[in-house]
Amino acid sequence: MATTLYLASQSPRRWELLAQLGFSLKPLASEIDETPHANEPAHDYVMRMAREKNRAARKNLGHEPHFAIVSADTCVALDAQILGKPENAQHAFEMLSQLSNRHHHVLTAVSVYFNGEERSLVQQSAVRFGPLSEAQIRAYIASGEPMDKAGACCIQGLGGSFVSHINGSYTGIMGLPLFETRMLLAEFGITPPALA
Numbered sequence: 001m002a003t004t005l006y007l008a009s010q011s012p013r014r015w016e017l018l019a020q021l022g023f024s025l026k027p028l029a030s031e032i033d034e035t036p037h038a039n040e041p042a043h044d045y046v047m048r049m050a051r052e053k054n055r056a057a058r059k060n061l062g063h064e065p066h067f068a069i070v071s072a073d074t075c076v077a078l079d080a081q082i083l084g085k086p087e088n089a090q091h092a093f094e095m096l097s098q099l100s101n102r103h104h105h106v107l108t109a110v111s112v113y114f115n116g117e118e119r120s121l122v123q124q125s126a127v128r129f130g131p132l133s134e135a136q137i138r139a140y141i142a143s144g145e146p147m148d149k150a151g152a153c154c155i156q157g158l159g160g161s162f163v164s165h166i167n168g169s170y171t172g173i174m175g176l177p178l179f180e181t182r183m184l185l186a187e188f189g190i191t192p193p194a195l196a
Contacts (some may be wrong), residue, residue, distance in 0.1 A: 003193045008057035008071035013156070014176045018070065021178070022194030028057040030071060034084070042077035042107050047122055049073035050109035058113060068114035068190055074175045076151025078104045083151045092141050092152040099151065100132040106151070106173045110181050114188045121184060123177035125168020127155075132162060
C-alpha cells in the first residue's frame with residue numbers, strides 16, 4: 001500500500017494535515033503564475049490553480065511519479081471578488097475591513113495525479129466574521145500573521161478569533177479539506193496509513 005505522497009505545495013499547513021493521516025511526504029516545486037483571469041469565477045480559479053500546480057510539479061519531477069502527487073489551492077471570495085494574499089499592510093487592512101461582520105467563502109481545490117490519471121475537486125465553506133474594529137485589524141496586521149494568507153486571515157491562528165460561524169470544512173479553510181482529500185485518494189486505491 002502507498003504510504004508516500006508527493007506534495008506540490010510550500011504550505012506547512014498542508015504538510016501537517018497530510019502527515020496527520022500518516023503519509024510520508026516528499027516536496028515538489030510547483031511555481032506557477034497565480035494571477036486570476038479577467039472575470040474568472042473563484043471556483044474555476046482555484047481548480048485551475050490546483051491543476052496547474054500539479055502539472056508544474058510533474059514537469060519538475062521529470063519522470064512518471066512513483067507516488068501520487070497532491071496539489072491544492074485556496075482562495076477567499078467575497079461576493080464575486082477573489083481576495084488573494086495581501087500585497088502589503090494597507091491591502092490587508094482593506095481586505096479585513098471588507099470581511100468585517102460579513103459572510104465570505106473559502107474555496108480549496110485539490111488535484112491528485114497517479115498512474116497517468118488526474119482527478120480534482122473543489123470544496124467550499126461559508127465563513128462569517130464578527131465585527132472588527134480598526135484597532136483589532138491593525139493589531140492583527142502588526143502580528144504578521146495575515147501577510148501570506150489568502151484573504152489576509154489564518155483561521156488556525158489569531159485570526160480564528162474573528163470567526164463567529166463556519167458552514168463547511170475547517171481543514172478546507174486551513175488549506176486542505178481532509179475528508180474530500182481522503183475520498184479523492186481512495187479513488188486511486190490509496191488509504192491513509194493512519195487509518196489502514
